[in-house]
Amino acid sequence: MPRVRYALLLRGVNVGPKNSLPMADLRGMLEDVGCTDVKTYVQSGNAVFETKLAEAKLTKAIEAALASYMGRPIATTLRTMKELEAIVANNPLPEHEDEPSRLCVTFLSHVPTKAELAPLAGKDFTPERFVARGREIYTWHPDGQGRSPLRGAVTTRNWNTVQKLLAMLA
DSSP states (O other), rough: OEEEEEEEEEEOOSSSSGGGOOOHHHHHHHHTEEEEEEETTTTTTTEEEEEESSSHHHHHHHHHHHHHHHHHHHHHOEEEHHHHHHHHHHSOOOOGTTTTTTEEEOSHHHHHEEEEEEEEHHHHTTOOOEEETTTTTEEEEESSSSTTTOOSEEEEHHHHHHHHHHHHHO
């Protein structure tokens, strides 16, 4: 199998004293499961790397290593460079790219069904906006994410981070 470059996004690390995951430890875990050229970005569980492992096997290995280290399951999301390029190129809210800390992308493990999106579709979040596209939900938070009713227990990164991860993959 050829080497593939991935961006890894973790959910729920370094958000409190019981969720500490030093990025040096994350790099070591990724190297131990067969990843090379591992680089991390900020303290919230972002990494890029290269591997020959198939995505399902890679995900299982990363999640097992993280669960062992953290003592609980950690949600992981992987995107290839090509997928991240498409996420950036297909941004349905380009008018908000000039404030990248307020434009966010939520990374999902699967394309959401209409039933899964129904709780969002039935509410008015004005002035906030959201657009579901593929396995991502793009959101605009003009007053920031902190108090946003759209904020949830999902793997979300602001536009600055999305673009930095793409640059690191290149």
